[in-house]
Structures are given as structure tokens and as C-alpha cells.
Amino acid sequence: MSPTLIAGNDVRHLLLDLQQMKVFSANPLIIREARGVYLTDVDGKRYIDGVSGIYVVNIGHGNEHVIEAIRKQQERVSFVAPLHAVSDTTVRFAKKLTEITPAGLDTVKLVSGGSEATESALKFARQYHRQSGSPAKYKVIANYLGYHGGTMGAMSASGLGGPRKAVFGPFLTGFVHIPPPSCFPGPFDLAGSSCAHPGAAMLEYTIRHEGPESVAAFILEPISNTGGIVVPPPEYFQGVREVCSRYGVLLVYDEIITGMGRTGNWFAAQTFGVTPDILCVGKGLASGYAPLAAMIVRDELHYSAFWGEESQNISFAHGHTFGGNPIATAAGLAVIEVIEKEDLIPKGVSVGRHIRKRLREEIGALGILGEVRGRGALSCVEFVENMDTGKPFADERRFGKQVEKRLIQHGLILRCDPHWIGLAPPLTMTVEQADEMLEVFVKAVAEELREGK
Numbered sequence: 001m002s003p004t005l006i007a008g009n010d011v012r013h014l015l016l017d018l019q020q021m022k023v024f025s026a027n028p029l030i031i032r033e034a035r036g037v038y039l040t041d042v043d044g045k046r047y048i049d050g051v052s053g054i055y056v057v058n059i060g061h062g063n064e065h066v067i068e069a070i071r072k073q074q075e076r077v078s079f080v081a082p083l084h085a086v087s088d089t090t091v092r093f094a095k096k097l098t099e100i101t102p103a104g105l106d107t108v109k110l111v112s113g114g115s116e117a118t119e120s121a122l123k124f125a126r127q128y129h130r131q132s133g134s135p136a137k138y139k140v141i142a143n144y145l146g147y148h149g150g151t152m153g154a155m156s157a158s159g160l161g162g163p164r165k166a167v168f169g170p171f172l173t174g175f176v177h178i179p180p181p182s183c184f185p186g187p188f189d190l191a192g193s194s195c196a197h198p199g200a201a202m203l204e205y206t207i208r209h210e211g212p213e214s215v216a217a218f219i220l221e222p223i224s225n226t227g228g229i230v231v232p233p234p235e236y237f238q239g240v241r242e243v244c245s246r247y248g249v250l251l252v253y254d255e256i257i258t259g260m261g262r263t264g265n266w267f268a269a270q271t272f273g274v275t276p277d278i279l280c281v282g283k284g285l286a287s288g289y290a291p292l293a294a295m296i297v298r299d300e301l302h303y304s305a306f307w308g309e310e311s312q313n314i315s316f317a318h319g320h321t322f323g324g325n326p327i328a329t330a331a332g333l334a335v336i337e338v339i340e341k342e343d344l345i346p347k348g349v350s351v352g353r354h355i356r357k358r359l360r361e362e363i364g365a366l367g368i369l370g371e372v373r374g375r376g377a378l379s380c381v382e383f384v385e386n387m388d389t390g391k392p393f394a395d396e397r398r399f400g401k402q403v404e405k406r407l408i409q410h411g412l413i414l415r416c417d418p419h420w421i422g423l424a425p426p427l428t429m430t431v432e433q434a435d436e437m438l439e440v441f442v443k444a445v446a447e448e449l450r451e452g453k
């Protein structure tokens with residue numbers, strides 16, 4: 001049987017992420033091949049990958065340099081157990097990674113996915129305080145609407161409402177949520193830059209009322225995806241940095257999405273000019289060529305609390321069998337080389353700007369533009385029913401999800417929410433390809449506006 005030939009309803013053996021499998025199995029999207037910014041399904045239909053898989057494939061699909069690096073690594077050594085040893089490739093990768101992170105973030109814990117990275121950060125924060133004179137610090141503060149992963153710790157930190165979280169409770173104790181720094185429409189309608197200040201002040205208020213002696217960390221996504229590509233005002237970062245430093249609270253950036261060139265620099269920490277104590281990166285780290293993620297901490301935290309003699313028993317008490325897998329780190333090294341050699345970060349920025357400009361003009365012309373948000377190669381358009389009043393579409397209308405069905409029909413894959421749609425193509429996307437994507441997008445939105453109900 002040809003590898004692309006799928007018999008009958010074989011798909012029913014799978015449980016895909018958040019998919020209603022009965023519906024998906026009836027008309028499954030099964031991809032056979034991917035090159036650059038295009039995917040091809042088993043029937044030969046072509047799709048534009050307008051969201052890099054899901055904010056993952058930053059260098060585009062089918063990159064020969066990365067494929068060759070993986071092949072060569074596979075021939076030498078494919079697995080080394082992190083419990084006993086480390087591969088030479090993994091050592092080189094970790095060193096290279098610390099060359100592109102903000103200064104001071106030089107200790108790397110490698111894992112296989114974003115949830116493992118954020119979970120590692122939460123555990124690192126708790127153990128750090130226990131070993132550095134503040135054993136009562138265990139609480140983690142996080143933003144509502146934030147998403148930090150699917151494992152129980154990461155999900156406890158996530159501030160989502162709805163079925164994605166609610167069906168799994170009760171959650172771990174010690175997690176406290178505060179409103180995100182969202183200006184549109186924002187929990188308290190804090191329009192303009194004034195919304196910066198409640199963000200940091202809200203954090204400080206919460207730390208003080210929880211008891212600073214009990215708070216270990218504050219975790220945030222520099223740009224929140226599930227909240228709808230929420231870009232905080234730049235003052236927000238300086239504000240939360242100062243508050244965290246004042247109360248001995250570790251500041252953790254979840255850069256699972258924003259890392260690896262997505263926001264115009266390697267990391268959003270550089271884009272916003274404020275360095276956290278711990279930075280988590282996943283998705284784009286190996287651009288989807290292998291599962292790879294990392295928690296990167298300030299050297300000083302590592303050396304002051306975890307660096308010791310065997311008798312002290314203070315090593316970081318956490319690990320995963322596939323952490324730092326040589327195949328994955330070979331892919332990660334090659335991905336960084338591609339981004340550097342092809343100068344992809346500024347390319348992503350300029351195409352991102354072009355996308356946002358066209359979205360403003362063309363969704364505005366349809367009369368349903370709420371806001372276009374984004375930074376670098378990460379963009380989103382939020383829809384409203386009435387641009388004069390800012391009234392959103394009714395939740396039951398599920399406007400963006402209805403648009404999604406039309407996008408798939410027309411051969412475009414994006415991140416669709418009922419009220420907003422995210423566009424984050426590979427950094428390799430050309431302006432011509434972006435125009436092709438936007439034509440399909442605007443056509444599908446206009447169709448839904450005309451024909452949907």
C-alpha cells in the first residue's frame with residue numbers, strides 16, 4: 001500500500017487535539033506533503049499554511065539543511081539518556097541557544113514540548129525558593145486567558161475559562177489569576193496606554209494580599225494567544241519586572257509562541273526590552289522538524305541554589321527521558337543556522353507589517369473591523385458586528401469559526417477563534433504569497449458576512 005493511501009475511516013483510531021472526532025472523521029484533513037508555506041492533502045488539494053502549523057514551522061516546511069542535519073545525527077547517535085549523559089550535539093545546541101537569548105539567561109533545561117517547559121519552570125521556581133531561604137514561597141500568579149500547556153501544573157497556571165479547562169478540575173492549589181493587560185475590549189475597558197498601569201499595579205496588589213512570603217513566581221505570555229494576540233503596552237513589562245524584583249517573585253515568560261523570531265527578535269524579551277528570570281520556549285525552537293522545547297534560567301539562580309556537592313543533594317529534581325534528544329537538538333541547531341543565514345527575522349517583520357496593513361484596509365472596508373493587533377510575524381484581526389459602536393458579533397454566531405470552514409474549503413489554514421483570527425505564516429513567506437493568502441482570507445470573510453447566519 002502506498003504510504004499516502006488511507007483506508008476507509010482509519011482516522012477514527014486517533015484522538016486529535018480538541019477535535020470532535022466524530023465530525024473530523026467524517027471529513028478528515030490528512031496531509032501528505034509540505035513544502036515552504038504550502039501543504040498538500042492526500043487528495044492532492046493544496047493549502048496555504050498561514051499559521052506555521054500552529055506557530056511552529058517558522059522556517060517553512062521541507063527545509064533541506066535541517067533534514068540533512070537530522071539524517072547525519074541519526075547516523076551517529078539518536079538517543080542519549082539525560083539521566084546518565086548528554087550528546088555532543090546537545091551541548092553545542094545549548095551553547096548556541098544561550099548566544100541568542102537575552103544576556104544572563106544562560107542555563108538551559110531541554111524538554112520535548114511547551115507544557116514540559118512551563119511545568120519545568122513552575123517546579124524550578126518552587127525548588128529555587130526552597131533552596132534559597134524562602135521555603136514558604138510556592139504560589140504562582142498568572143493572567144486570566146493565558147494558556148501555559150495541557151499538563152496539570154501548566155493547566156493550573158492557565159487562566160482559561162470554558163471546557164478546555166473546566167472539565168479537568170479540581171486543579172492544583174497555589175495558583176492565583178489576575179486580569180490580563182488587554183486593551184481591547186479589555187476586562188475593564190481600559191483604553192489606550194492607561195491600561196499599562198493596572199497591569200503592574202494589579203500584580204503588586206495581588207502579591208501583597210496573597211502575602212509576598214508565599215508568592216514564588218509570576219508567569220505570563222508576552223503576547224497572549226488564547227486571549228487573542230494581546231499585545232501589552234511596552235510599559236507593562238518594565239512595571240511587572242520591577243514589582244517581581246521588589247517582592248522576590250521570579251518573572252517567567254512563556255515564549256512558547258513568541259520565541260524564535262516571531263516578534264521581530266529572537267525573543268519577545270528583546271522586543272520589549274525586559275528580561276525575565278526564566279524564559280520558556282517551544283514550538284518554533286526546532287520549527288516542527290522534531291519535538292523540542294526549553295526552559296532557560298538566569299545563571300545566577302542556577303549557581304546560587306542548585307550548584308553544589310553530591311552530599312548537598314540540591315540538583316534540580318526534575319527530568320524527562322527525551323529531554324535534549326540529539327535528533328531534536330540537531331534539528332534545533334540547524335533551524336537557528338537557517339534563521340541566521342537567511343536573515344528570516346526582519347523578513348518576517350516586513351511581511352507581518354504588510355499583512356496587518358491589508359487587514360486594516362480590507363476588513364475595515366467590510367465594516368466589521370474591531371482591531372488588528374500583532375507584532376513582527378504574529379498578527380490577528382478581531383471582528384465586530386458594528387464598527388461604530390464596537391459591538392461584537394453574538395457568541396452564538398461563532399463568526400470566526402464559521403469563517404474557518406470556508407477557509408479550509410478555499411485552501412487556507414489559520415488560527416480561528418469565534419471573535420478573532422490569527423495569522424502567523426512561516427518567516428519565509430514572501431509578499432506575493434502573503435497577498436495570495438490575504439485574497440483567500442478576505443474572500444472567505446466576505447462570503448461568511450454575506451451568506452452566513
Ligand SMILES: Cc1ncc(COP(=O)(O)O)c(C=O)c1O
Pocket residue numbers: 113114115116118147148149150221225254255256257282283
Ligand atoms: C503559550 C503556550 N504555552 C504553552 C503551550 C504548550 O505547549 P505544548 O502544546 O507544546 O505542550 C502552548 C501550546 O499551544 C502555548 O501556546
